[in-house]
Amino acid sequence: xxxxxxxxxxxxxxxxxxxxxxxxxxxxxxxxxxxxxxxxxxxxxxxxxxxxxxxxxxxxxxxxxxxxxxxxxxxxxxxxxxxxxxxxxxxxxxxxxxxxxxxxxxxxxxxxx
Amino acid sequence: xxxxxxxxxxxxxxxxxxxxxxxxxxxxxxxxxxxxxxxxxxxxxxxxxxxxxxxxxxxxxxxxxxxxxxxxxxxxxxxxxxxxxxxxxxxxxxxxxxxxxxxxxxxxxxx
Numbered sequence: 001x002x003x004x005x006x007x008x009x010x011x012x013x014x015x016x017x018x019x020x021x022x023x024x025x026x027x028x029x030x031x032x033x034x035x036x037x038x039x040x041x042x043x044x045x046x047x048x049x050x051x052x053x054x055x056x057x058x059x060x061x062x063x064x065x066x067x068x069x070x071x072x073x074x075x076x077x078x079x080x081x082x083x084x085x086x087x088x089x090x091x092x093x094x095x096x097x098x099x100x101x102x103x104x105x106x107x108x109x110x111x112x113x
Numbered sequence: 114x115x116x117x118x119x120x121x122x123x124x125x126x127x128x129x130x131x132x133x134x135x136x137x138x139x140x141x142x143x144x145x146x147x148x149x150x151x152x153x154x155x156x157x158x159x160x161x162x163x164x165x166x167x168x169x170x171x172x173x174x175x176x177x178x179x180x181x182x183x184x185x186x187x188x189x190x191x192x193x194x195x196x197x198x199x200x201x202x203x204x205x206x207x208x209x210x211x212x213x214x215x216x217x218x219x220x221x222x223x224x
Contacts, residue, residue: 045212106156107156
């Protein structure tokens with residue numbers, strides 16, 4: 001079992017460029033989460049999916065961030081355009097609906113220059 | 114507002130010493146509390162949850178509703194316990210089920 005898979009692991013871009021992150025959850029997990037983790041802080045939820053439906057996207061800055069989870073499995077998180085303040089680690093996690101334990105991926109470390 | 118506070122960014126102890134990582138929360142209902150751990154170069158993983166009342170790797174945590182605390186304790190720290198520890202609160206599923214993390218405490222266990 002590979003666990004939650006994320007790619008890329010590292011990404012360096014210039015400001016105003018677009019960037020996308022990909023997440024493959026644990027097989028059978030119908031709930032998927034995207035978190036933002038700034039340096040020295042704990043993870044903060046950006047969006048939560050139950051199957052294909054985004055059930056909590058209240059913390060997602062919708063002017064530049066978007067996410068999708070077509071077919072209720074893999075998910076993509078996009079930023080367009082990126083800003084300097086977006087430099088952070090983006091974590092993906094998955095779980096079964098109604099089960100408390102979330103399994104985290106290794107994260108994507110984004111650096112915006 | 115729902116909030117988790119970990120007052121110590123860094124806690125340094127010697128091997129064999131007792132350790133307590135503090136966690137206080139703010140929530141008006143009945144939250145579920147967790148401790149997550151991230152070892153060096155590894156992913157974030159669940160350490161323990163208050164509902165289970167279990168001891169994992171010698172760590173225990175008791176939910177104190179009166180003091181709104183969920184401190185993590187271990188009587189004898191080991192070098193392999195060195196890691197980042199995050200306290201987290203989760204609202205019930207029918208109230209959104211959002212997981213809220215504290216800022217984290219880095220535990221350093223010296224030989």
